[in-house]
Amino acid sequence: MRVNRIGRARGRALTGLLAAGLAFGGTAAAPAVALPRAAAQPAAECSAAYRIEQRLSTGTTWRMCWRYDTHAGLVLERVSYQPPGETRPIKVLNSARLAQIDVPYDDGSVEYSDLTGAGFAQGLSAMTPAECPGGTIKAVKVPNAPDPRHPNVNGLCTTTRSRGHAYRMQSDTGNKVYQAQGKDLLIYTVNKVGWYEYITEWRFQDDGTVNMSIGATGSLSPFDYDAGDGRGWPIGKGARGYATSHSHNVFWRLDFGLDGSSGNRVEQYDSRVSPPARGAQAPSNKTTRTEITKELAGDAQNMRWWRVVSDTGKNKDGHARSYELVPGASSKYLGHDFTRHDVYFTEYNRCEQFASDNLGGCGRGAGKSVDTWVNGQTLTHPVVWVNVGFHHIARDEDQQPMPVHWQGFSIAPRDVTAMNPLTPPALAGQNGRARSGS
Amino acid sequence: MAPGVVERAPAEGAKGKGGDPLTDDEIKRAERIALTRPQFAAGEDVEGRKRPQRLTVDLAEPDPDHLDDPHAPRRADVTFYDYKDDALVTRTVDLETGKVERTATQHGVQPPLVPDENAEAARLLIADPLGAGLKADYKDATGKDLTSPGQLMLTSIVYRASPGAQPAVLDRCGQHRCVRLFPKVPNGSWIDSRSFVIDLSARKVGRLS
Incomplete structure (x- = not known):
């Protein structure tokens, strides 16, 4: 499932704002205007070779450091975002990376932990220049590379792509159309595990949204054409070549450092629709906020979402800066406690590194998967673990090579800037109650 | 659109800075600090030789109080497997002070093979x-x-x-x-x-x- 362009436009037209009427119970943003803080440390503390800095043509700059971990593969750290009009980078993440790819086969024959058991990171593949159009391919030193004589692999692509409209608005007067074509910074690697090749893609949009996805391609396992018990799909001629169905349960680990601080809180929002009240023309919808103060294993539901809110950082409207989790499509695998929930919020602990088959040493008796780390600790520095499942029932088209199938999710800024970060200067005054005459 | 430009592998100095990956020098130094002579003699590698099996050396995850500190010390997690008692041992080494900060020993935890x-x-x-x-x-x-x-x-x-x-x-x-x-x-x-x-x-x- 491809998740770019989710964008969640959410009817951001000005009339939408007037009609929204979200009741925050008086506990939301206190509209005192915060003075911009003095410029903190530079956002990218690493050598130039390990820095990715991209100013997109729409004026937004993303900055981060990268390194390559023996098991997690690509790790992006100290990630910051600076849209036009902001005088300094706004830190978003301390660190972002994969936390597991769990692959159980439907016939119960086998289950792989691709990151912590099958050498996902060791399988970094060199890219040809054509695979990174318009970009740069960086050399990555791969620990324990299968061929120790060649530890450097040309395996990290950074490039930019257009994503179509960032916005469009017809002026109230004259023929003016305000429109901008959005640009994204794209960062990806290809990791080979067995016959599968995983494209790990990070897409940083000029409007502050970040999409993270895994695309699986390569080949189906040639040794798994024996699903004789009805748990496969025939992909050879006639009723032959049954490829065994399986799941890819992918986990991401996000450590937010909003506005340069690890002190963040988590909120959950739920909206409930009720039938029309007497005299009302339409059903009504009430949104409630729940403060998540202790560790949580969360389940996606209709009209439910979460956000991570900065304890300290505010935008120019005086609203607390936050990032919202935007779920992607998921086929949740109910076979394990660690795959049973869509998101986990745990208090930061350096030894909690992988969502299952964790390798970090957390002490005698400590659990080895993320579900066991949800045990009532108060959240002061929440780490977010997102689980997105894909159930792969092969089809004839999966040969050969297998077309990329995607799974992932997004995080979108909520009140990081006081307005649309790409607002053109002519509309910069239109913050709050709409005026006519744009 | 033009094909990508392939960058040459960066020249590593002796020491990395901030969040840089560990340099080859730092990896060797971390291993030397983590495996002092008594440990060296007591362990056993995959071929049965008298030294623990080296697995990985990575930049360590920061301690909570270092997360927002731009000048946090560079530290390495050195992991090895001792076939003598089937133990996965991770030693966290401060590359500046040259000290082992902590040791975690686990049984039944099996990282990918080297x-x-x-x-x-x-x-x-x-x-x-x-x-x-x-x-x-x-x-x-x-x-x-x-x-x-x-x-x-x-x-x-x-x-x-x-x-x-x-x-x-x-x-x-x-x-x-x-x-x-x-x-x-x-x-x-x-x-x-x-x-x-x-x-x-x-x-x-x-x-x-």
């Missing part, structure tokens, strides 16, 4: 009667005899025992370090060896039904 371990697993399989199929397939593919792991490209997946899923000889896999190999003829075909599990701790090979 190339030396894959080679040893293949060596055991080739030498075992259960390796006959692998050798026959290799000969079919190349016309040559398979006598050493260097003739194969090797990747592998850790194997853990489940109740009733394997013969008794493999029942301790998980506590023991066990593996299934995915051998490939260089520039040639894969050889299906998934039914064979090599227990590197016991130096035995078993067959899954």
Whole structure:
């Protein structure tokens, strides 16, 4: 499932704002205007070779450091975002990376932990220049590379792509159309595990949204054409070549450092629709906020979402800066406690590194998967673990090579800037109650 | 659009800065600090030599109080496997002070195998009667005899025992370090060896039904 362009436009037209009427119970943003803080440390503390800095043509700059971990593969750290009009980078993440790819086969024959058991990171593949159009391919030193004589692999692509409209608005007067074509910074690697090749893609949009996805391609396992018990799909001629169905349960680990601080809180929002009240023309919808103060294993539901809110950082409207989790499509695998929930919020602990088959040493008796780390600790520095499942029932088209199938999710800024970060200067005054005459 | 430009691997200095990956010098230094002589003498590697098996050296995850500190010390997690008592040992080393800050010892935790371990697993399989199929397939593919792991490209997946899923000889896999190999003829075909599990701790090979 491809998740770019989710964008969640959410009817951001000005009339939408007037009609929204979200009741925050008086506990939301206190509209005192915060003075911009003095410029903190530079956002990218690493050598130039390990820095990715991209100013997109729409004026937004993303900055981060990268390194390559023996098991997690690509790790992006100290990630910051600076849209036009902001005088300094706004830190978003301390660190972002994969936390597991769990692959159980439907016939119960086998289950792989691709990151912590099958050498996902060791399988970094060199890219040809054509695979990174318009970009740069960086050399990555791969620990324990299968061929120790060649530890450097040309395996990290950074490039930019257009994503179509960032916005469009017809002026109230004259023929003016305000429109901008959005640009994204794209960062990806290809990791080979067995016959599968995983494209790990990070897409940083000029409007502050970040999409993270895994695309699986390569080949189906040639040794798994024996699903004789009805748990496969025939992909050879006639009723032959049954490829065994399986799941890819992918986990991401996000450590937010909003506005340069690890002190963040988590909120959950739920909206409930009720039938029309007497005299009302339409059903009504009430949104409630729940403060998540202790560790949580969360389940996606209709009209439910979460956000991570900065304890300290505010935008120019005086609203607390936050990032919202935007779920992607998921086929949740109910076979394990660690795959049973869509998101986990745990208090930061350096030894909690992988969502299952964790390798970090957390002490005698400590659990080895993320579900066991949800045990009532108060959240002061929440780490977010997102689980997105894909159930792969092969089809004839999966040969050969297998077309990329995607799974992932997004995080979108909520009140990081006081307005649309790409607002053109002519509309910069239109913050709050709409005026006519744009 | 133009094809991507391939950058040359960056020249590493002696020391990295901030969040840089560990340099080769730092990796060697971290290993030296983590493996002082008594540990060195007490351990055992995959080939049974008197030293623990080196697995990985990575930049350590920061302590909570270092997370928002741009000048946090660079630290490394040095991980090795001691085949003598089947222990995964991670030592966190401060690269500036040269001190070991903590040691975590775990049993039953099996990270992916490193190339030396894959080679040893293949060596055991080739030498075992259960390796006959692998050798026959290799000969079919190349016309040559398979006598050493260097003739194969090797990747592998850790194997853990489940109740009733394997013969008794493999029942301790998980506590023991066990593996299934995915051998490939260089520039040639894969050889299906998934039914064979090599227990590197016991130096035995078993067959899954």
